[in-house]
Amino acid sequence: VKVLLRNPRRELDVPGPIRVHSLLEKLDINRESVLVIRGDTLVTGDALLEDSDSVEVRPVISGGAQ
Amino acid sequence: VKCRRCKAPAVFEMRRHNAAFCADCFLRHCRDQVAKAIEQFDMIRPGERVLVAVSGGKDSLGLWDLLTDMGYEADGLYLGLGIGEYSDASRDCTVRFAEERGLKLVEVDIPTEFGFDIPTAAQVTRRVPCSACGLSKRHLFNKAAVDGGYDVVATGHNLDDEAAVLFGNVLRWQTEYLGRQLPVLPGVHGFARKVKPLVRLGERDLAAYCVLRGIDYQLDECPNAVGNRHLGFKEALNAVEDRSPGTKHAFYFEFLDKASDRFRPEAEAEQEGLRPCAGCAEPTVAELCAFCALVARVAP
Numbered sequence: 001v002k003v004l005l006r007n008p009r010r011e012l013d014v015p016g017p018i019r020v021h022s023l024l025e026k027l028d029i030n031r032e033s034v035l036v037i038r039g040d041t042l043v044t045g046d047a048l049l050e051d052s053d054s055v056e057v058r059p060v061i062s063g064g065a066q
Numbered sequence: 067v068k069c070r071r072c073k074a075p076a077v078f079e080m081r082r083h084n085a086a087f088c089a090d091c092f093l094r095h096c097r098d099q100v101a102k103a104i105e106q107f108d109m110i111r112p113g114e115r116v117l118v119a120v121s122g123g124k125d126s127l128g129l130w131d132l133l134t135d136m137g138y139e140a141d142g143l144y145l146g147l148g149i150g151e152y153s154d155a156s157r158d159c160t161v162r163f164a165e166e167r168g169l170k171l172v173e174v175d176i177p178t179e180f181g182f183d184i185p186t187a188a189q190v191t192r193r194v195p196c197s198a199c200g201l202s203k204r205h206l207f208n209k210a211a212v213d214g215g216y217d218v219v220a221t222g223h224n225l226d227d228e229a230a231v232l233f234g235n236v237l238r239w240q241t242e243y244l245g246r247q248l249p250v251l252p253g254v255h256g257f258a259r260k261v262k263p264l265v266r267l268g269e270r271d272l273a274a275y276c277v278l279r280g281i282d283y284q285l286d287e288c289p290n291a292v293g294n295r296h297l298g299f300k301e302a303l304n305a306v307e308d309r310s311p312g313t314k315h316a317f318y319f320e321f322l323d324k325a326s327d328r329f330r331p332e333a334e335a336e337q338e339g340l341r342p343c344a345g346c347a348e349p350t351v352a353e354l355c356a357f358c359a360l361v362a363r364v365a366p
Binding site: 033 | 300
């Protein structure tokens, strides 16, 4: 599975098949702080990613002080 | 996982509601939550003109999209902060969004109109950039609303923002801030009403909304915000949320319901003694408001 990570932008290859929640655990990423995007839509934690899949793990936390 | 409403395959899980949604039902859920917040806190009344403060990020563009989609008369306001490539890319996202949808965008460029940028203001005042940025935004959002005859300024503060600010204020028991941390600040004393229609949605919800609506938003983090205290509070709350979904929602809404009133007298006491700023006439407790004082110091 090709995995695009951001801030800083980098790419990883992770062996598939693997479920989305296992991928995030493996990368030590809190699932509350990211979206996983495949193509132009989102995938849920139980989605199975194949070797040929490309996904983006997009952080969602932003903001300065108010 | 199946959609809670229509049983189609889900694309998004919301652990705090113990629910999952397909794309269409999730977008509807977002509109329902915004409609509920607007009604619950009497944020926008029929026929009122709304000025949406837009930064090019997911929250503000998502909010502008939601409000116009729900039929509100909402124009955008973009502030140029002069934060290098980050500001350029943020403006590009905002202008493109407005043009594609035929929406009216008001622009105020701080370097052009006031002769300074946020990084310089931070250097001169020796405070964190978020401080000069926040006070400039608060002042200029209000000024643009009053000048443009808008009834309401809407900002993209979401549940995570509000919970993180509350967390920070509680950790240091900043009671005067606790008294005015509300989803609506009424339009009094020369201030336009300020509303936060996204308080029932988390920032993960807003990011998902933008992806599913095809909104191209600024993905990079502000270089000045990296590592700031506010982001640390969000991370701490997300660690709790991961183990106990729904905590952020309960923390913020139970505060509004059970505790907010207790701090109101301190916030109201601060409002006493307001007089017009000698520079801009906006109400303030000092001779110059915080923004005019900043301009006098940074771009004399």
